[in-house]
Amino acid sequence: MNTDALAVAVTNYMNLHLDRYLADLRTLVAIDSGTHHKPGVDAVQDWLQLRLDQLGFDVERLHQPVLGDNLLATRHGEGKRRILLLGHADTVFPVGTAAARPFRMEEGKVLGPGSCDMKAGLLSGIYAVEALDAAGYRDYATLLFLVVCDEEIHERCSLPLIRATARLADVAYTLEAAREWGHRHCPQDCRLGHGQGAGQGCARRR
Ligand SMILES: [Zn+2]
Numbered sequence: 001m002n003t004d005a006l007a008v009a010v011t012n013y014m015n016l017h018l019d020r021y022l023a024d025l026r027t028l029v030a031i032d033s034g035t036h037h038k039p040g041v042d043a044v045q046d047w048l049q050l051r052l053d054q055l056g057f058d059v060e061r062l063h064q065p066v067l068g069d070n071l072l073a074t075r076h077g078e079g080k081r082r083i084l085l086l087g088h089a090d091t092v093f094p095v096g097t098a099a100a101r102p103f104r105m106e107e108g109k110v111l112g113p114g115s116c117d118m119k120a121g122l123l124s125g126i127y128a129v130e131a132l133d134a135a136g137y138r139d140y141a142t143l144l145f146l147v148v149c150d151e152e153i154h155e156r157c158s159l160p161l162i163r164a165t166a167r168l169a170d171v172a173y174t175l176e177a178a179r180e181w182g183h184r185h186c187p188q189d190c191r192l193g194h195g196q197g198a199g200q201g202c203a204r205r206r
Helices: 003-016 017-028 039-054 115-134 159-166
Strands: 060-061 070-076 082-088 105-106 110-111 142-148 171-174
Touching: 003 060, 003 115, 017 039, 017 171, 039 060, 039 070, 039 115, 039 142, 070 159, 082 110, 082 115, 110 115, 115 142, 142 159
Parallel strands: 082 142, 082 171
Antiparallel strands: 060 070, 070 142, 105 110
C-alpha cells in the first residue's frame, strides 16, 4: 500500500470510529489527573496500559512512589525504522475539575479538563496504531509508546526516561495537538536531544 492509499485508509478508519473515540475521550476526561494527584494519573495509566496490552504491546509499568507511574510500551513490526510516540497522562487541573466542568461538545468543539492537552492526543496515538493495524501496515522495526506522568510541572522526574527512550528511536512524535491555526510550538522539555523528528506536532494548549 502506498503512502496516499495508507493515508486514505487511516482517515476512513478514524471517521468510522469517531463515536468510539469520543466515548473513550469522555472516559479519560472524567478522570482528574493533575500531576500531583497520583491516584488519578495512575488511573489514566491503568486505562492506557489495558488498551496498549490489547493492541499487542509489551507494556512496562514503571512504578513511582509519589507521582504517577510511567508507561513504556513496545511492539515490533517488519520494517527498519524505530518510531517513538510520546505523551503524558497528567493535566494542570485540580481534583474536582472534571465534575465541575465535565466533557461536553459545543459547536463542534470538545471541551473538558485535559481533553486537548493531551488526552485526545494520547487517544489519537492509540487509534493511529489501530488504524495502521487495520490497514495491515507493519513497516517499522519498533513502535515505542511512552506515556509519562509529569509534563505539566518544572521539576520533572521523567526527563531521563524520555531521553533514554528517545535514543532507542529514529523518529519521535509527540502527541500534543497543534493550536487551531496550526502553529506547532515545541517547549524546551520536548526537545529530546535527538535530531530527527523530535517535537513534531508539539504544542501547549489547555
Ligand atoms: Zn501537553
